[in-house]
Amino acid sequence: MNMKVTIAGVELKNPVMTASGTFGSGAEYAQLTDLNKLGAVVTKGVANVPWPGNATPRIAETYGGMLNAIGLQNPGIDLFVKRDLPFLRQFDTKVIVNVCGHTTEEYLEVVERLAGEPADLLEINISCPNVKEGGIAFGQDPKAVEAITREVKRVAKQPIIMKLSPNVTDITVMAKAAEAGGADAISLINTLTGMKIDIHKRSFALANKTGGLSGPAIKPIAVRMVYQASHAVQIPVIGMGGIMTWEDACEFMLAGATAVSVGTANFVNPNAAVEIAEGLEQYAKELGISEIRELIGAVKE
Amino acid sequence: MKKTNVIVTGKSYLAPGIISLWIKEEEMAKEAKPGQFLSIYCRDKSRLLPRPISICDVDPENGVLRVVFRIAGAGTEELSKAAIGDLLSVLGPLGNGYDLREGCALLIGGGIGIPPMLFLAKELSKELTKEQMTVVLGYRDQNLFLAKEFEAFAEVVIATDDGSVGIHGTVIDAVVSNEIFAEQVYACGPTPMLRGVKTFAEKAKIPAQISLEEHMACGIGACLACVCQSNEVDTHTNVKNKRICKDGPVFDSEEVILA
Numbered sequence: 001m002n003m004k005v006t007i008a009g010v011e012l013k014n015p016v017m018t019a020s021g022t023f024g025s026g027a028e029y030a031q032l033t034d035l036n037k038l039g040a041v042v043t044k045g046v047a048n049v050p051w052p053g054n055a056t057p058r059i060a061e062t063y064g065g066m067l068n069a070i071g072l073q074n075p076g077i078d079l080f081v082k083r084d085l086p087f088l089r090q091f092d093t094k095v096i097v098n099v100c101g102h103t104t105e106e107y108l109e110v111v112e113r114l115a116g117e118p119a120d121l122l123e124i125n126i127s128c129p130n131v132k133e134g135g136i137a138f139g140q141d142p143k144a145v146e147a148i149t150r151e152v153k154r155v156a157k158q159p160i161i162m163k164l165s166p167n168v169t170d171i172t173v174m175a176k177a178a179e180a181g182g183a184d185a186i187s188l189i190n191t192l193t194g195m196k197i198d199i200h201k202r203s204f205a206l207a208n209k210t211g212g213l214s215g216p217a218i219k220p221i222a223v224r225m226v227y228q229a230s231h232a233v234q235i236p237v238i239g240m241g242g243i244m245t246w247e248d249a250c251e252f253m254l255a256g257a258t259a260v261s262v263g264t265a266n267f268v269n270p271n272a273a274v275e276i277a278e279g280l281e282q283y284a285k286e287l288g289i290s291e292i293r294e295l296i297g298a299v300k301e
Numbered sequence: 302m303k304k305t306n307v308i309v310t311g312k313s314y315l316a317p318g319i320i321s322l323w324i325k326e327e328e329m330a331k332e333a334k335p336g337q338f339l340s341i342y343c344r345d346k347s348r349l350l351p352r353p354i355s356i357c358d359v360d361p362e363n364g365v366l367r368v369v370f371r372i373a374g375a376g377t378e379e380l381s382k383a384a385i386g387d388l389l390s391v392l393g394p395l396g397n398g399y400d401l402r403e404g405c406a407l408l409i410g411g412g413i414g415i416p417p418m419l420f421l422a423k424e425l426s427k428e429l430t431k432e433q434m435t436v437v438l439g440y441r442d443q444n445l446f447l448a449k450e451f452e453a454f455a456e457v458v459i460a461t462d463d464g465s466v467g468i469h470g471t472v473i474d475a476v477v478s479n480e481i482f483a484e485q486v487y488a489c490g491p492t493p494m495l496r497g498v499k500t501f502a503e504k505a506k507i508p509a510q511i512s513l514e515e516h517m518a519c520g521i522g523a524c525l526a527c528v529c530q531s532n533e534v535d536t537h538t539n540v541k542n543k544r545i546c547k548d549g550p551v552f553d554s555e556e557v558i559l560a
Contacts, residue, residue, distance in 0.1 A: 028521040032302070032521070070526060073542070270392070270519075
């Protein structure tokens with residue numbers, strides 16, 4: 001049984017990776033799960049300088065999901081390159097560095113800084129709903145998506161994954177814009193903008209008022225968007241949004257995802273991503289499939 | 302630190318809405334330090350995130366730990382229904398815990414911040430006599446819990462919001478009016494109380510360790526949900542905040558800003 005999948009020439013040992021922002025740079029989770037069993041670790045977004053993030057409360061639980069408005073707190077590229085990348089390189093897994101910024105220049109600074117570093121792929125976050133500048137502002141206008149993709153591609157030494165927002169009218173427009181800009185792959189969905197109000201306190205549950213909704217509550221939306229996007233572009237799609245089990249991961253692959261990311265499930269079970277990879281392998285064996293790739297886009301029309 | 306299923310071995314109701322559970326997990330019972338907490342998961346799949354609950358007591362010889370919590374919402378309501386023999390999914394022990402220091406100790410617990418002080422009092426009592434330790438406990442009203450259990454280790458002073466038991470006022474009112482002598486302060490409770498403790502201790506020039514709380518997701522320092530502001534740039538985050546679940550929940554009062 002061959003579990004390998006390839007994204008922009010980078011071969012992953014299996015199609016399961018962690019979703020950015022839910023897994024830090026792996027150091028904490030390494031005590032509870034085996035990073036060597038993951039297709040890739042996707043790091044928390046890193047910017048050119050340290051970002052302090054938003055005020056607390058930054059998260060709130062919702063029915064079958066959670067809202068977060070961390071605000072892309074990160075230690076900055078210098079410390080990341082010095083501490084986090086070498087840590088991850090100890091493991092037999094691919095490393096995908098998620099990049100964030102307020103402006104095109106800030107994104108480019110990080111991408112250029114990573115050019116000589118041992119990152120296998122870069123994921124460009126143009127879809128964070130929780131920061132005022134940058135993030136989603138780049139991800140809701142197809143012209144901006146195409147422009148930032150082109151700029152990033154111009155300086156990047158690694159293949160580029162553009163991470164798309166679901167907070168758009170038509171995901172296929174954004175997917176095509178990323179492809180037109182030269183993206184090597186796209187990943188989706190980032191979180192859906194949501195809100196929770198505490199009726200007893202008559203206040204917002206999050207200091208930021210709005211936050212990104214994740215978890216199993218959003219999975220059907222994510223599957224639909226992965227299906228639409230993967231039919232709109234030729235580049236590989238990395239699917240995510242509420243994946244809790246191997247069955248969920250399988251659904252995303254059938255919808256058209258080449259690989260999947262596990263996010264909120266890490267908070268429920270620190271070993272979730274590994275168990276999902278193992279579950280997928282077991283399932284494929286039982287079906288008598290020789291290549292996991294056979295599942296990609298294999299839903300019957 | 303690990304995630305595992307544990308069996309509930311004991312249960313009691315201490316006051317309205319206050320539940321005490323004993324759970325069996327030998328490694329956790331050996332490893333646990335006062336001030337650390339456990340993340341306890343709900344069975345209801347619609348509630349994804351674990352509930353962080355402080356460790357109230359341990360009995361390493363019998364491999365059991367005790368948690369005492371207040372029913373504060375649907376999640377803790379569900380946990381309150383756990384019966385002896387039931388299995389609970391638990392991650393822990395988490396966080397740093399208190400640094401047990403030399404010197405006459407003043408332990409201050411407010412509301413559901415009281416339970417971890419019991420484990421702390423028990424550990425401190427290995428070095429300190431009853432005369433060297435005072436415990437000040439703040440409650441809303443006459444529905445006290447755990448107060449009697451502290452009497453084996455320390456002088457106990459009670460303050461209540463409504464004046465029904467002990468001093469009518471805050472824990473700080475009780476500390477001041479009793480002129481309690483202390484060389485080390487250890488506190489856990491709601492943020493307004495901790496603000497009072499911080500101000501009191503810093504003014505009196507007594508080192509104070511305070512245990513903070515915040516909404517948590519991962520519980521292990523990865524997601525950056527539960528941060529507090531710090532005076533200095535933190536070596537891990539590289540900004541002026543610290544992760545409560547990992548770097549705390551216990552901090553020296555002077556290193557954090559209570560907004």
